[in-house]
Amino acid sequence: xxxxxxxxxxxxxxxxxxxxxxxxxxxxxxxxxxxxxxxxxxxxxxxxxxxxxxxxxxxxxxxxxxxxxxxxxxxxxxxxxxxxxxxxxxxxxxxxxxxxxxxxxxxxxxxxxxxxxxxxxxxxxxxxxxxxxxxxxxxxxxxxxxxxxxxxxxxxxxxxxxxxxxxxxxxxxxxxxxxxxxxxxxxxxxxxxxxxxxxxxxxxxxxxxxxxxxxxx
Numbered sequence: 001x002x003x004x005x006x007x008x009x010x011x012x013x014x015x016x017x018x019x020x021x022x023x024x025x026x027x028x029x030x031x032x033x034x035x036x037x038x039x040x041x042x043x044x045x046x047x048x049x050x051x052x053x054x055x056x057x058x059x060x061x062x063x064x065x066x067x068x069x070x071x072x073x074x075x076x077x078x079x080x081x082x083x084x085x086x087x088x089x090x091x092x093x094x095x096x097x098x099x100x101x102x103x104x105x106x107x108x109x110x111x112x113x114x115x116x117x118x119x120x121x122x123x124x125x126x127x128x129x130x131x132x133x134x135x136x137x138x139x140x141x142x143x144x145x146x147x148x149x150x151x152x153x154x155x156x157x158x159x160x161x162x163x164x165x166x167x168x169x170x171x172x173x174x175x176x177x178x179x180x181x182x183x184x185x186x187x188x189x190x191x192x193x194x195x196x197x198x199x200x201x202x203x204x205x206x207x208x209x210x211x212x213x214x215x216x217x
Contacts, residue, residue: 009039016042021051032061034037037069044075047085056119059085067093067122079094082103098135105132108156129159133169133214141177157186161194165214168201172212175205
């Protein structure tokens with residue numbers, strides 16, 4: 001490790017162990033802000049800090065790094081069961097490799113899993129749904145209709161009542177793949193569960209299902 005990098009690591013290690021939580025929070029913020037990925041080991045310790053603000057800042061800084069880096073991915077994997085941040089680390093990993101995390105993604109959607117101490121942003125269980133849905137959209141029709149993905153299609157349908165676009169897009173997803181029986185069943189169940197009239201949106205899909213392909217940021 002170069003001398004300057006070694007000095008930075010030593011300084012932030014000292015700050016991360018300071019008795020004042022404000023100082024530890026600042027150390028966690030600096031690592032993320034400066035993109036000091038070599039100091040991720042410090043963040044791995046700070047996400048278990050006894051102060052909630054320190055833990056949150058450490059998690060935010062970790063999420064600023066790509067899990068394509070194995071050191072970051074290792075920290076995320078080690079904390080998949082951390083209820084305080086579940087499923088945000090899962091989502092970070094699954095964005096890069098959704099196929100490896102289909103089961104936990106499905107569970108997050110079904111159980112409406114969200115962090116016990118969330119700082120804001122898109123609802124994490126909805127993010128998990130978007131990752132799962134996007135993955136299913138990329139699969140060949142033969143694979144989707146083979147039965148192999150039924151478990152994940154069931155989870156996809158449990159998106160919840162965020163807006164009319166989710167049930168609309170699920171319905172279109174089935175019609176686009178010739179899964180008319182499943183589309184009809186989903187439509188009936190979605191109509192019953194909704195607190196507003198979904199038929200307008202479903203009828204629009206009927207006119208031209210190919211128009212409804214969900215776009216992502």
